[in-house]
Amino acid sequence: MSQTTTTTFRTCPLCEATCGLEVTVRDGAVTRIRGDREDVFSGGFICPKGSTLRQLHDDPDRLRAPVIRRGDRREQVSWEEAFRMVEAGLRPVIEQQGGDAVAAYLGNPNSHTMAGPLYLKPLLKAIGTKNIFSATTVDQMPKHVSSGLMFGHPDSIPVPDIDRTGYLLMLGANPLVSNGSLATAPDWPGRIKALQERGGKLVVVDPRRSRTARVADEHLFIRPGTDALLLFAIVAVLFEEDLASPGRLSDLTNGIAEVASLAVRFSPEAVAGRCGVPAETIRRIARELAAAPTGVVYGRIGTHTVEFGTVASWLVDVINLLIGGLDAPGGAMFPLAAHARPPRPGRPFRTGRWTSRVKGFPEVRGELPVATLADEIETPGDGRVRALVTVAGNPVLSTPDGAHLDRALASLDFMVSVDCYINETTRHADVILPPPSPLSRSHYDFTFSTLSVRNIANFSPPTLDRTGEMEEWEILTRLALIASGPGAEADPALADAWGIASTVNQAINDPDSPISGRDPEEILGHLNQYRGPVRILDFLLRTGPYGDRFGEDPDGLSVAKLIEHPHGIDLGPLQPRLPELLTTASGKIELAPAPIMEEAARLATTLDHAPVNGLLLVGRRHLRSNNSWMHNLEVLVKGKERCTLQMHPDDAQAADVGDGEEAKVANSTGAVTVRVVVTDDIMPGVVSLPHGWGHDVPGTQLGVAARRPGVNSNLLTSGRSLDTLSGNAVLNGIPVVVSRV
Numbered sequence: 001m002s003q004t005t006t007t008t009f010r011t012c013p014l015c016e017a018t019c020g021l022e023v024t025v026r027d028g029a030v031t032r033i034r035g036d037r038e039d040v041f042s043g044g045f046i047c048p049k050g051s052t053l054r055q056l057h058d059d060p061d062r063l064r065a066p067v068i069r070r071g072d073r074r075e076q077v078s079w080e081e082a083f084r085m086v087e088a089g090l091r092p093v094i095e096q097q098g099g100d101a102v103a104a105y106l107g108n109p110n111s112h113t114m115a116g117p118l119y120l121k122p123l124l125k126a127i128g129t130k131n132i133f134s135a136t137t138v139d140q141m142p143k144h145v146s147s148g149l150m151f152g153h154p155d156s157i158p159v160p161d162i163d164r165t166g167y168l169l170m171l172g173a174n175p176l177v178s179n180g181s182l183a184t185a186p187d188w189p190g191r192i193k194a195l196q197e198r199g200g201k202l203v204v205v206d207p208r209r210s211r212t213a214r215v216a217d218e219h220l221f222i223r224p225g226t227d228a229l230l231l232f233a234i235v236a237v238l239f240e241e242d243l244a245s246p247g248r249l250s251d252l253t254n255g256i257a258e259v260a261s262l263a264v265r266f267s268p269e270a271v272a273g274r275c276g277v278p279a280e281t282i283r284r285i286a287r288e289l290a291a292a293p294t295g296v297v298y299g300r301i302g303t304h305t306v307e308f309g310t311v312a313s314w315l316v317d318v319i320n321l322l323i324g325g326l327d328a329p330g331g332a333m334f335p336l337a338a339h340a341r342p343p344r345p346g347r348p349f350r351t352g353r354w355t356s357r358v359k360g361f362p363e364v365r366g367e368l369p370v371a372t373l374a375d376e377i378e379t380p381g382d383g384r385v386r387a388l389v390t391v392a393g394n395p396v397l398s399t400p401d402g403a404h405l406d407r408a409l410a411s412l413d414f415m416v417s418v419d420c421y422i423n424e425t426t427r428h429a430d431v432i433l434p435p436p437s438p439l440s441r442s443h444y445d446f447t448f449s450t451l452s453v454r455n456i457a458n459f460s461p462p463t464l465d466r467t468g469e470m471e472e473w474e475i476l477t478r479l480a481l482i483a484s485g486p487g488a489e490a491d492p493a494l495a496d497a498w499g500i501a502s503t504v505n506q507a508i509n510d511p512d513s514p515i516s517g518r519d520p521e522e523i524l525g526h527l528n529q530y531r532g533p534v535r536i537l538d539f540l541l542r543t544g545p546y547g548d549r550f551g552e553d554p555d556g557l558s559v560a561k562l563i564e565h566p567h568g569i570d571l572g573p574l575q576p577r578l579p580e581l582l583t584t585a586s587g588k589i590e591l592a593p594a595p596i597m598e599e600a601a602r603l604a605t606t607l608d609h610a611p612v613n614g615l616l617l618v619g620r621r622h623l624r625s626n627n628s629w630m631h632n633l634e635v636l637v638k639g640k641e642r643c644t645l646q647m648h649p650d651d652a653q654a655a656d657v658g659d660g661e662e663a664k665v666a667n668s669t670g671a672v673t674v675r676v677v678v679t680d681d682i683m684p685g686v687v688s689l690p691h692g693w694g695h696d697v698p699g700t701q702l703g704v705a706a707r708r709p710g711v712n713s714n715l716l717t718s719g720r721s722l723d724t725l726s727g728n729a730v731l732n733g734i735p736v737v738v739s740r741v
């Protein structure tokens with residue numbers, strides 16, 4: 001048999017950095033994956049996870065066929081049988097108890113697939129449920145809320161223009177390990193170095209001396225949960241010292257005076273003791289930011305997953321506006337993705353259009369806080385959740401009070417999971433439906449191209465054939481057809497064809513569309529070489545801001561054009577987008593939205609409370625890990641133990657625990673026993689434990705992960721403390737007691 005070797009290029013879908021990969025295939029098997037040196041965005045950069053798509057593809061524990069549960073036993077079944085079981089489990093719940101009795105939990109990888117952004121909404125609509133939960137409420141929901149209130153749309157999120165800035169103030173982010181979040185940029189190490197080489201400055205604010213803090217020009221330790229206070233103090237100084245200069249945005253902004261008058265209560269002197277940052281340092285940082293020719297503030301997980309996450313997220317953009325950095329090169333800018341639609345002024349963004357049944361939490365962006373999912377399952381009464389659909393999520397390990405949720409999942413009448421592993425969450429599922437491996441699917445970054453520090457377009461066709469799995473869009477469509485009535489035997493291809501035809505017709509009838517009045521048959525004729533999400537992508541690209549408008553602009557974008565450019569197409573640096581992007585009722589930036597002003601006033605009252613003593617727990621990430629999964633790949637988990645408790649020498653001494661010894665970490669929610677690493681890379685009074693571990697529960701199929709299980713840090717986070725405005729869980733700054741075992 002002749003041996004054929006081919007080299008293909010694709011985008012890594014594992015994290016937000018969107019690195020280009022060069023994949024060598026020999027006789028149907030991948031022999032090597034390395035960074036694509038010609039990728040227009042990543043230029044060859046990858047992290048240790050990028051090349052492990054091969055090991056993920058080959059992992060014997062990764063599911064290739066549907067798995068069902070009969071009693072205590074698991075069985076592999078045909079796709080037909082699996083969908084018949086879903087129908088038998090799901091339909092009676094919907095028919096007898098209504099759509100709300102079926103909850104959905106959507107996990108992080110949905111943002112990294114083509115199916116997630118396009119096919120989940122129809123599925124949720126088909127179920128007809130308000131009980132929608134996702135990883136967004138353990139992550140970035142505060143950013144959606146502050147953006148929605150300030151700019152009109154929760155997805156109008158400005159990103160730091162790190163390639164052109166002269167000053168980057170970064171809080172609660174560690175992109176040298178996470179590779180960046182809400183700021184898509186492959187090769188943060190290189191981009192930070194370039195910033196420093198052009199004379200710029202990086203200041204990192206973090207209770208730990210993280211990898212990013214180590215390369216920064218300045219690192220400030222901060223008491224967990226106090227970023228909003230620090231940021232407010234910077235705002236106070238900008239006003240007090242007359243340094244605020246919004247420039248061209250002055251006339252486009254409402255509420256500057258309101259913010260100025262509230263900020264008075266947060267002087268550096270008033271917050272310094274809380275934050276653990278000297279007042280003089282806060283003043284200096286404010287002056288440096290104002291004086292820098294270009295500057296930007298960027299905050300992430302550590303500023304969002306805290307009690308005042310939305311206020312902190314808002315303050316980041318308040319400062320960006322006040323220093324003249326919002327919507328300006330080198331500041332915080334709004335990307336324009338190749339598939340983007342023009343903003344439509346609609347109803348102004350608001351939250352609380354409905355509330356959660358048990359605890360009355362307001363809906364935000366169509367979903368409820370995942371911290372209350374267990375309550376909705378366990379609490380009797382009308383509208384109680386009896387069935388669950390999970391797609392690409394592992395909430396038992398990734399959401400607060402994991403033990404509670406674990407018990408709740410065990411009590412459901414029916415659960416179906418779309419997932420590639422039998423893990424801590426999906427072990428409760430009656431049916432598991434596996435998507436293809438990342439190497440045997442198409443890829444385009446619908447989510448991260450809208451959060452990218454440069455406008456880039458990239459499309460990857462499948463590298464390998466599927467090995468029994470079903471395309472994820474087809475799984476989701478079949479689930480939708482079951483939930484809405486046509487049933488397990490209905491043809492997803494028909495639904496798909498109907499969907500694209502109605503999308504095209506809508507555009508043709510829309511006077512503002514670039515294909516207004518064109519012939520639908522002609523347009524569909526162009527599109528029909530593809531199906532599923534690739535066909536929708538082709539439509540979106542061709543009618544998008546850089547599109548070929550079906551032949552009108554031969555240089556314009558289409559899927560075919562992207563296939564011709566396997567290293568991606570660079571659409572240039574970010575461009576100013578205000579006021580065009582604003583969809584607030586006033587058409588202006590709302591700097592002082594009422595809900596945020598109320599919450600900020602509540603923050604001010606906390607300055608009068610006595611500070612809490614004792615240890616506060618924060619999280620951290622590791623380069624060779626990815627939330628709760630990828631722990632089943634030997635290449636990534638081998639070596640030094642990663643799930644350890646970092647502790648300052650003074651605190652270790654006080655608790656009488658030594659380096660390398662095991663300690664008990666406990667609070668009123670739960671307890672874990674974990675090995676301690678004593679280090680002065682963490683500030684006194686703070687301990688750190690990564691999340692996503694705890695693979696020692698029965699009934700999973702994770703042979704490698706189970707041998708290095710670690711502990712679940714979310715046994716210590718409670719479902720009771722949330723950021724009020726966003727419903728985001730508080731995952732950082734958790735009070736704990738550490739003791740010797």
Ligand SMILES: Nc1nc2c(c(=O)[nH]1)N[C@H]1C(S)=C(S)[C@@H](COP(=O)(O)OP(=O)(O)OC[C@H]3O[C@@H](n4cnc5c(=O)[nH]c(N)nc54)[C@H](O)[C@@H]3O)O[C@H]1N2
Binds near residue numbers: 399
């Ligand atoms: N204490 C603490 N908790 C945290 C965090 C923290 O910092 N501290 N971080 C939070 C954050 S930011 C996030 S995003 C969440 C993540 O929370 P989740 O999204 O719930 O968890 P993941 O670990 O990302 O789980 C991903 C699941 O998707 C499956 N999967 C992988 N690829 C695919 C695919 O292509 N299709 C499908 N259908 N399934 C796939 C995996 O097998 C796994 O079961 O965790 C949060 N939890």
Ligand SMILES: Nc1nc2c(c(=O)[nH]1)N[C@H]1C(S)=C(S)[C@@H](COP(=O)(O)OP(=O)(O)OC[C@H]3O[C@@H](n4cnc5c(=O)[nH]c(N)nc54)[C@H](O)[C@@H]3O)O[C@H]1N2
Binds near residue numbers: 175208224303619627
């Ligand atoms: N290797 C790897 N990469 C990942 C992931 C992963 O699990 N592993 N997960 C991906 C996901 S889903 C996301 S959302 C992103 C997240 O990406 P990042 O936002 O960069 O998240 P982390 O790396 O957890 O860094 C958060 C930092 O905040 C600090 N911190 C904790 N509490 C506070 C606080 O109160 N104030 C301040 N100022 N800092 C605080 C922590 O010490 C930590 O260093 O990473 C993504 N990339």
Ligand code: SF4
Binds near residue numbers: 014017046049050
């Ligand atoms: S940084 Fe690593 S995981 Fe993230 S896209 Fe690049 S190679 Fe993939």
Ligand SMILES: [Mo]
Binds near residue numbers: 108139
């Ligand atoms: Mo995340």
